Amino acid sequence: MNRRSATLFLLAATAFAHVGSPDIFLEGSAGPYPVFVTIRPPMVIPGVAEIEIRCSSPEVSQIRVTPTPLTGAGAKFAPTPDLMQRSNLDPQFFTGSLWMMAPGSWQVRVEADGAKGSGQLSVPVPAVATQTKPMQTAMAAILLVMTLVLALGVVSIVGASVREGSLAGGEPATGRSRNRARILMGATAALVVFILWAGDRWWIAEASSYSANLYKPLGMTAAIEPGDKLVLTIENSKWLRRRNDDFLPDHGHLMHLYVIAEPDANRAWHLHPDLSGSTFVENLPPMPAGRYKLYGDVVHADGLAETMVAELNLPHDLAGTALRGDDAAGVRGESPDGAHIEWVRDASPIKSRQASIFKFRLVDKNGKPVEDEELYMGMLGHAAFVKNDGSVFAHVHPSGSVPMAALALANPSQAEHMHMQPGLPPEADFPYGFPSPGNYRVIVQMKHAGIVETGIFDTVVE
Ligand SMILES: [Cu+2]
Helix, strand or coil: CCCCCCCCCEEEEECCCCECCCCEEEEEEECCEEEEEEEECCCCCCEEEEEEEEECCCCEEEEEEEEEECCCHHHHCCCCCEECEECCCCCCEEEEEEEECCCEEEEEEEEEEECCEEEEEEEEEEEEEEEEECCCHHHHHHHHHHHHHHHHHHHHHHHHHHHHCCCCCCCCCCHHHHHHHHHHHHHHHHHHHHHHHHHHHHHHHHHHHHHHHCCCCCEEEEEEECCCEEEEEEECCCCCCCCCCCECCECCECCEEEEEEECCCCEEEEECCEEECCEEEEECCCECCEEEEEEEEEEECCCCEEEEEEEEEECCCECCCCCCCCCEEEECCCCCCCCEEEEECCCCCECCCCCEEEEEEEECCCCCECCCEECECCECCEEEEEECCCCCEEEEECCECCCHHHHHHHCHHHCCCCCCCCCCCCEEEEEECCCCCEEEEEEEEEEECCEEEEEEEEEEEC
16 A cells, blocks of 8 residues: 555645635624624535524524535526534524535525514625645554455455365364365455555545646736836636626635735725736735735635735835825824724634634724724724734724625625725624634734725734
8 A cells, every 4th residue: 555545535625815814704694683604614525514604683583504606507597505503601602514515615604583574694605625635644544454454355265265164163274175165265365455455546536636626726926017016916726617808896806815924914095906818916005124924815716715825125215206096005003094903802712723703903093092083994993913924814894704795695685885984983794714724924904084994914923
């Protein structure tokens, strides 16, 4: 048994609207009922997605969940809904699980019933296979020993039955039956070896057809052209029927690009490159020489969201051009007008894989909450949760970790839009759960009086 055949090809799945942050967090309403939905996509496809729903209203009596494709004909043919379990300890907390049978862009339809009637909310769930899981060494050793025992057992059973099968009790085997036994044992051994070899070929063929379905991210490379123009080239590695020219605008932008200075994240930009042919281009603002990490969020026509990652090295300072439109820049500890963002939290530690609401408040230079909060690209705030080693990146909004373009596809009739209105709260709440322990940065942007403020925070997750 070679190394390849000792590998069990379980397909690990993840929602990859982000990098390394598979779980989905969504704050929304199923009709009249506000709900906080957490979906943990399965580790294998087909596999089971775990679902948790917290209702802020005690009036919900029942919640049903159904998985369907996000777009296309399949979206209309829903299987029978599954009833979620209500917690005995906390009647407003429901848990359940659903089979996700194929990779692709899915949605989980949440239907809530209660005193105010029924309501529905669809949660986009990208389910993709991203890696193969090697078999554990102990398991491989046990299976190897069992295979050997079986193989030797078959050979010795054949031998014994030929040699002694027709003898009466106590009678010794003849030389002729011993010879026949040896020949048949040799033939059996050859057959066993052939079966093992054929099994190995079959396994390798299965594994390679699995790996053809493995998620391969859109590649992105960054280059600077004359005029301090950033050019992002997208490479579409072959994966399912994914394209690199079917992007949906999300808040009017085909790409939301975070540019984060390495190694300290002391500077961050939130930019919106334009698509020009098959490349994204952006006239960069003034930037100091250094190393930068780029995270570009896009949403495909079927609602599947991807984050492309690239690195950029600037050997010298860029004169650049002034920021325009929705583009924003932030420097740690600096503010254009003395206002700044505070992280509203108690002293309790942050734990990984725990769904929470992270609260931030915009205060003026006197430390008082601002009274002129505005929406920045339709939201009270934008947050990026980034692990220091670059293995996690999640772009989150007060509605959660699902991109608005995907959410609008899933809930076409109730596309929720906040409008500019006076008296917006100076606070933004972000539903999120850190995927793993470690050191993270949280980059938060909120807007008031036409100015986008940026807060950059360090935090430890246990
Ligand atoms: Cu955002």
